[in-house]
Amino acid sequence: MTDFNPASEMDDDSPELTDADVARMRPAREVLPADVYAGLTGEHEVVLTVSEDVVDAFKADGDDWRERMAAALTEAASRSKAA
Numbered sequence: 224m225t226d227f228n229p230a231s232e233m234d235d236d237s238p239e240l241t242d243a244d245v246a247r248m249r250p251a252r253e254v255l256p257a258d259v260y261a262g263l264t265g266e267h268e269v270v271l272t273v274s275e276d277v278v279d280a281f282k283a284d285g286d287d288w289r290e291r292m293a294a295a296l297t298e299a300a301s302r303s304k305a306a
Contacts, residue, residue: 251263
């Protein structure tokens with residue numbers, strides 16, 4: 224049996240990405256409709272009422288506060304399941 228050589232499998236329908244191609248790429252979250260992205264990832268956008276102090280505390284640590292808040296909620300849910 225011969226080793227698979229991906230370079231020999233290249234064709235015009237699937238050319239190698241150029242630096243320009245990569246520069247134009249965007250995360251799926253930015254280009255897909257929210258409902259499609261949610262269906263693919265299991266993530267859902269919700270409205271949640273929390274105190275201003277809580278939001279300010281997360282915002283104080285950087286622009287990624289939404290992601291960190293989501294991670295904190297995910298961790299809390301995991302601990303709840305484990306208990």
